[in-house]
Amino acid sequence: MARPRTVHRCSECGASAPRWAGRCVACGTWNSLVEEQPSAPPAAGATSARWGGEQAVPLVDVDVAGATPRPTGLAEFDRVLGGGLVPGSVTLLGGEPGVGKSTLLLQVLRALATGGARVLLVSAEESAQQVRLRAERLGDLPPTLLLLSGTDLAAAARAIVGLDPELVVIDSVQTLADASTAGVPGSVAQVRTCGDALVRLAKDRDVPLVLVSHVTKEGTLAGPRVLEHLVDTVLTVEGDRHHALRLLRAVKHRFGATGELGLFEMEDTGLRAVSDPYRFLLGDRRPGVPGSAVLPAVEGQRALLVELQALVAPAGPGATPRRSAQGLDPGRLALLLAVLDRRAGVAVGPVDVFASVVGGIRVAEPAADLALVLAVASACQQVPVPADLAAFGEVGLGGELRQVPHASRRLAEVARVGFHRALVPAFTPDGPPDVELVRVSSLHEAVQVALAPRLAGTAG
Numbered sequence: 001m002a003r004p005r006t007v008h009r010c011s012e013c014g015a016s017a018p019r020w021a022g023r024c025v026a027c028g029t030w031n032s033l034v035e036e037q038p039s040a041p042p043a044a045g046a047t048s049a050r051w052g053g054e055q056a057v058p059l060v061d062v063d064v065a066g067a068t069p070r071p072t073g074l075a076e077f078d079r080v081l082g083g084g085l086v087p088g089s090v091t092l093l094g095g096e097p098g099v100g101k102s103t104l105l106l107q108v109l110r111a112l113a114t115g116g117a118r119v120l121l122v123s124a125e126e127s128a129q130q131v132r133l134r135a136e137r138l139g140d141l142p143p144t145l146l147l148l149s150g151t152d153l154a155a156a157a158r159a160i161v162g163l164d165p166e167l168v169v170i171d172s173v174q175t176l177a178d179a180s181t182a183g184v185p186g187s188v189a190q191v192r193t194c195g196d197a198l199v200r201l202a203k204d205r206d207v208p209l210v211l212v213s214h215v216t217k218e219g220t221l222a223g224p225r226v227l228e229h230l231v232d233t234v235l236t237v238e239g240d241r242h243h244a245l246r247l248l249r250a251v252k253h254r255f256g257a258t259g260e261l262g263l264f265e266m267e268d269t270g271l272r273a274v275s276d277p278y279r280f281l282l283g284d285r286r287p288g289v290p291g292s293a294v295l296p297a298v299e300g301q302r303a304l305l306v307e308l309q310a311l312v313a314p315a316g317p318g319a320t321p322r323r324s325a326q327g328l329d330p331g332r333l334a335l336l337l338a339v340l341d342r343r344a345g346v347a348v349g350p351v352d353v354f355a356s357v358v359g360g361i362r363v364a365e366p367a368a369d370l371a372l373v374l375a376v377a378s379a380c381q382q383v384p385v386p387a388d389l390a391a392f393g394e395v396g397l398g399g400e401l402r403q404v405p406h407a408s409r410r411l412a413e414v415a416r417v418g419f420h421r422a423l424v425p426a427f428t429p430d431g432p433p434d435v436e437l438v439r440v441s442s443l444h445e446a447v448q449v450a451l452a453p454r455l456a457g458t459a460g
């Protein structure tokens with residue numbers, strides 16, 4: 001018999017390749033291919049005679065009562081999920097190490113257990129002592145909050161069957177392993193086997209399951225993309241571990257809307273819902289300082305004003321100018337600097353440019369372009385952007401300003417926070433009456449207008 005051929009699978013996108021290569025041809029990620037043992041051939045008899053008997057039903061008759069979310073008691077978490085966790089649903093909670101995934105889920109488990117529910121935490125990453133010490137920081141520990149510490153999939157499955165809990169959390173799916181599957185914990189084969197088995201168990205037993213999954217920029221652990229197809233809901237926690245603000249959002253949700261944003265603050269006693277994010281985002285802003293611009297960003301369904309900052313400094317003689325982007329895409333920054341240089345006549349070629357988003361959050365939308373280039377231009381020219389002016393719009397390669405989605409939501413937030421003017425692309429529709437729109441059609445015009453003494457002088 002021919003030796004079964006192994007395949008190599010990309011831990012980022014799940015694509016397979018017949019032999020190892022340094023780079024995945026499907027998604028372009030470097031060093032992401034890992035060897036995987038082939039699966040058994042399909043069972044014999046897979047002919048049409050085997051299939052049959054399944055009845056399709058009218059969609060309108062499908063019972064949806066089972067798909068009703070049940071609140072966990074952690075209000076901000078429930079809100080992001082559209083009410084809570086659906087029995088039998090599987091949720092993947094992703095985020096970088098240290099961002100607060102374990103803490104958040106301990107709080108969810110505690111909230112349910114405080115209401116008398118039996119809940120199970122399978123900790124495959126930390127010892128029982130470590131989990132207890134951490135959990136004690138969050139408050140009293142109800143006796144129905146159960147812990148299984150270990151990395152064996154079978155033991156976890158036995159505990160789920162034996163204890164019949166009302167919520168299961170696996171922390172993390174990348175450290176769990178199935179004894180009969182080849183590969184180290186975290187390999188694509190292991191993650192998929194464990195994920196598959198747990199998803200089936202959750203559906204069978206109608207218990208909500210949350211899988212924690214680390215996301216690393218290097219992609220050394222089996223990527224969550226292998227799991228994304230298996231699960232009903234994907235939640236992400238974002239934030240910078242040196243800052244307190246954390247953003248929780250649903251990026252995939254089979255039971256409700258995506259894009260709802262939950263805001264938390266990391267404290268000594270766990271994560272606390274934040275009612276006023278502007279304490280973090282605009283609280284320390286110093287109006288009148290060059291190199292700062294305010295963007296009404298849209299995160300999910302919600303508009304949030306964030307401050308973008310830039311600092312420019314002469315590059316050393318003969319040195320390649322440095323570009324640093326924190327919370328922003330460095331490629332986008334480089335492109336915008338080129339447009340600023342070529343189309344708006346702001347010479348950024350010979351200077352180091354440092355740009356960042358305040359509050360440790362990340363802004364990825366093209367709508368941020370205008371505020372970012374304004375911050376850079378303001379830093380270059382040492383002229384502050386007026387303190388009550390917000391700006392949004394996409395910048396094209398020709399230096400033109402392009403409209404962006406959710407203009408009315410952005411302008412409503414600009415008004416609510418008390419800014420009086422917004423610099424926007426020419427055809428942006430009117431917003432609330434208390435926000436004056438300054439419409440511009442090119443980056444050149446935007447820089448002229450925003451940094452002109454005339455506009456600065458009318459600041460209210």
Ligand code: TYD
Pocket residue numbers: 095096097098099100101102103104134137138266267268269270271
């Ligand atoms: P953790 O939940 O372990 O992150 P993850 O599971 O995503 O890796 O928490 C990370 C950080 O949060 C850790 O450095 C300690 C800090 N922390 C607090 O600041 N307050 C707390 O109450 C707890 C439990 C943790």
Ligand code: MG
Pocket residue numbers: 101102103125171
């Ligand atoms: Mg953790």
